[in-house]
Amino acid sequence: MNGYSFIQSTMQGFARAFAKALQSEQAASENGLLQALDPRVRVVGILMMVISVIMYRRLEIIAAMLMLAVVIAVLSRVSMASLAKRVWLVVLGFTGLIALPALFLTPGEPLFAVPWAHAVISVQGLKAAALLVLRVETAATLTTVLVLCTQWAHILKALRSMRLPAEIVTMLAMTHRYIFLLIETANQMFESRQSRTVGTLDGSEQRKMTARTAGVLLGKSIELSHEVYLAMLSRGFHGEVYLLTDFRLHAADYVAITIFAVASGMAIWVGR
């Protein structure tokens, strides 16, 4: 694969990933546990659990929290296959790679030797690596379940109602809205270029072409942002962001937030 087609296939990969991410909101319309709760309760509850996961060091407590995350996912009708493919395997790959040196470099009681590498894996090293991988797996599972079960708009509104500055919420909304459009544009640019390219370009030409494409894309994104600003101005935007939040808390929401708080608090207490 040459450099040019590598970039093109990466862009296509991004486009597919974003398309999947956008489609994933379909899970938000299922009748499940999380879907039945007010989005603010979902965001705050999951956030509490994620924060608690990074605060304790006992493996069995983190494992219990991962089990709880899986139970929430099942009750919220999230596909286990999709969770395994999107989260567990990816996190295992990336975090496992980062955690690998800890197996050999952490001093402590030897567990077994790796003769060909002239290294010894210690009990403490294995624990440190497992702690890192389990923590990331749990936090990623919890946040993925939240995103899959909640419309992006509702997450934004929930963040806004938690007093996150309006500018940041607008920025998140705009990024989510236009990044897909820009990736699509980049893809079309690569396809159009490819359809007019005969033969194979050498490395230097590929780099020049990629740099030119990046420059054009930057120009297009600046133009697009200016046009969007004009469209906002035309409908009365004058620097302030107003949102129509109509969330209402019910009895189940109070029960749920209490359970989230108690579970996170107990885990911190027991696992400290």
Add this chain to the structure above:
Amino acid sequence: MPPTFKVDEISFNYDGIAAIRDLSLQIEQGERIALLGANGSGKSTLLRILDALHFPSSGVVTFCEQPLTQERLQNQAHFLDFRRRVSLVFQNPDVQLFNPTVFDELAYGPLQLRWRREEIIRRVDETLAAMNLSHLRDRAPYRLSGGEKKRVALASVLVLDPEVLLLDEPTAALDPKSQSQIIDLIQQWKGTAKTVVAATHQLDIVEDIADRVIVLEEGKLIATGAPAEILSNGELLLRANLIHAHRHAHGGVMHSHPHVHGHGHHDHEH
């Protein structure tokens, strides 16, 4: 009754390139106007000037006898009043649809104008129903088809019930059904107090959407008149690049005649 817009010898440049040159025109209340011109003739720029998104480098624009200047619109009361009364639908709906759901898209304008919450919900639901868009209420705008996006973009300004609607290529790149839905809507405003200025280069829709036509060429007004009068002036349309000379042979004899695109067929005398 004062004119809705009075444009007096305005010019506008993009980075030194003239987009509008010494243009003067008047638009009366309730008029339905088609701005005709080829690509780059200044139609979109003129609409943006009328919507106070661009300001002319020279000349004067007034809206209901009040000057339309940057200084005047810095006053928030004037700004919000103008935005409530005048709305622009952009040519590219992707530019205009930046909210997470169709409902939020329609609620955006009223929220900026600080309408009451109940009023916003009522007006948005009414507009969605009137435009047959209720089934898309909770959908994300980027998941809509081209025709749906255009209708949502139109609904997002109609929710404000503006006095003046500026439409930039309202039917461009739409399938026939979506095109006819937009045309039907514009036709409904005939005889009402709503002023409509639609930029287009599609000659086949002009008689349906306009009572008066303004023809632009390279940023200059070259003609204005009733649709039938303008559309029958082949020389004018040829000059404005709205039609082109079509050369072909009949019985071995070459001849040429003006050719209009957009109709299912064309007739000409030999």
